[in-house]
Amino acid sequence: xxxxxxxxxxxxxxxxxxxxxxxxxxxxxxxxxxxxxxxxxxxxxxxxxxxxxxxxxxxxxxxxxxxxxxxxxxxxxxxxxxxxxxxxxxxxxxxxxxxxxxxxxxxxxxxxxxxxxxxxxxxxxxxxxxxxxxxxxxxxxxxxxxxxxxxxxxxxxxx
Numbered sequence: 001x002x003x004x005x006x007x008x009x010x011x012x013x014x015x016x017x018x019x020x021x022x023x024x025x026x027x028x029x030x031x032x033x034x035x036x037x038x039x040x041x042x043x044x045x046x047x048x049x050x051x052x053x054x055x056x057x058x059x060x061x062x063x064x065x066x067x068x069x070x071x072x073x074x075x076x077x078x079x080x081x082x083x084x085x086x087x088x089x090x091x092x093x094x095x096x097x098x099x100x101x102x103x104x105x106x107x108x109x110x111x112x113x114x115x116x117x118x119x120x121x122x123x124x125x126x127x128x129x130x131x132x133x134x135x136x137x138x139x140x141x142x143x144x145x146x147x148x149x150x151x152x153x154x155x156x157x158x159x
Contacts, residue, residue, distance in 0.1 A: 010038050011049060018053045028054060028064055032071055041072045069123060077112045077119040079157050084134040086125035093146065094133035098122065100147035104154060117157075 017034045021027050031054065035046050042065050051058040065071045083089075083098045098120075102108055105118055112119040126134045131143025137157065142149070 014038055014046075014049065015053065018050075024054055028056065028061065029068075032061070032064060036071060041075050043073060069121075075112070075116075077117050079117060079137050080119045080121060081153075082121045082123045082126075082136045084124075084126045084128075084132070084136075085122045086129065086132075088129040089126075089133040092132040094135075096147045097133055097135060097145055097150065100150040104150055118154075 014031075014035050018024065018027075018031055021030075028050070031050055032042060035050060036042055039046055047061045047065060048058050051061045054061075065073060081101060083094050083101065085094055085098070098109070101120055105113055105120060107113055107118070107120055109120055109122055123136075126136065126141065128134050128141060128143060131141070133145045135142045135145040135153070137153065142153065
């Protein structure tokens, strides 16, 4: 496959996941989630690998990757910060939260900090409107988020 042992190991891990599926038909999204978990993003070579293993066209894989905002074709930081910009969150101040993240991280939405630690993104809706405004960091959800909490959260992820 390639000369990088880590990447080869990652492809083997994905291949095993696909092989262990009871039914490959209809499993594209689950496989893409696993692939993104393993690789951190879904570059073209990973999409081609998934297509081959599931016996579907690469265009179908890419169509799903580009349709869902959860999937990314670009490398992201260690911590992906998502600020929900759905109606409930926006009305309750997520715009201010987003501006504060941009100010403190010195990046704009869609960018990654120069140390590859943080990527800042927005989501249309997290589906937790009762907790508005909502911020997620990787898979952790923070509700009732205010711009005053931005520094505290960033410190929490500074090792």
